[in-house]
Amino acid sequence: xxxFPHATDTGRFAVLHDAxxxxxxxxxxxxxxxxxxxxxxxxxxxxxxxxxxxxPRTPAAGPLAVAxxxxxxLMVRLGRWWVDMLPACGCGACAEEPAELIGVLRGQVxxxxxxxxxxxxxxxxxxxxxxxxxxxxxxxxxxxxxxxxRDARDARRGGFAAPVRWAPWPRRLCA
Numbered sequence: 001x002x003x004f005p006h007a008t009d010t011g012r013f014a015v016l017h018d019a020x021x022x023x024x025x026x027x028x029x030x031x032x033x034x035x036x037x038x039x040x041x042x043x044x045x046x047x048x049x050x051x052x053x054x055x056p057r058t059p060a061a062g063p064l065a066v067a068x069x070x071x072x073x074l075m076v077r078l079g080r081w082w083v084d085m086l087p088a089c090g091c092g093a094c095a096e097e098p099a100e101l102i103g104v105l106r107g108q109v110x111x112x113x114x115x116x117x118x119x120x121x122x123x124x125x126x127x128x129x130x131x132x133x134x135x136x137x138x139x140x141x142x143x144x145x146x147x148x149x150r151d152a153r154d155a156r157r158g159g160f161a162a163p164v165r166w167a168p169w170p171r172r173l174c175a
Contacts, residue, residue, distance in 0.1 A: 010090055012098055014072045019102040023109060024052050024066060031113065032057040032170040042067055042075055049075075062117050062166030064109060076105060078112045079119050079166055080155070081130045082143065111136025115168035121147065121155045128152030130160075 028035045034055045039048040050068040062079035069075060074086045086105060087096040111117065116135040121128055128151075131144045147155065155161075 010071055013087055013090065013101070015098045016074050016086055016101060016105070017068050017072055020052075020066050020068065020074055020105060023106065024054065027054055027064070027109070027113070027169075030172060032172055040067070042069070056169045058167065058170050060167035061115075061169045062112050064112060074105065076108065078108060078134065079117045079132065079164075080158075080160070081119055081132045081145070082108075082112075082117060082134055084108065107136055107139050108134060111139055112166065113169040115166060117166045118163055119160060119166070120163040121152055121160045123152075128155075130155070 024035070027033065031054075034057065036053040036055065038051050038053075040051045041048055047070065049070065052066050052068075054064045056063065063077075065077040067075040071087075071090065073090070076084045076086060084104070086101045087098075088094070089096065111134050114136060116139075118133045118135075120131050122131055123129075128147045128149065129144050130147055131142070133142045134140075
C-alpha cells in the first residue's frame, strides 16, 4: 500500500500494527489455528510486506490474513473476498481515527471467528461477481465485485457456487 500524497501525520496509524499483533497473538492462543508468516507483495508494483495468516484447523472456518504495510497500516482479508485497508485514506479530511480503526479491525475479526461471514459467486449477464456479507455485534455489511472468468471458475470449483457460510473457529481446550 503506497502512501497517498495527501496523507497527513501517517505515524499516528502505527498503533494499528501493535493492535493487530496483539490480536493475532491472542487469537492464536485461544483458537485452533495454524499461524503462517511470510513476506508478500500486495500488488505487482508494491514492495514486500509482512503477511500473517491464521488458518483454522477445520476447513469449514474462514481464514484471516493481515498484511502490515509501510504506510503504516493494515490490509485485512477475511475468508476469500472480504478485504479492508485500514486506514482507507489517511488524509486529514477523512478524519480516520486510529482508535476507531482498531475497533473496526476487532469487530470484523470477531464476526469472522463467530461464523458471521457469508460468501458466494453469482453469475450475471455481464459475467460473474462475488458477494460477501459480514454480520457481527454492531456490524452488518455487504460487498460485491466483479470476478475474472478464471477466478469465478476457481471459486465455483472451490465450492462457492452455492453460498458459503464460514463456520465459527474452533476454540482450544483449556489445559
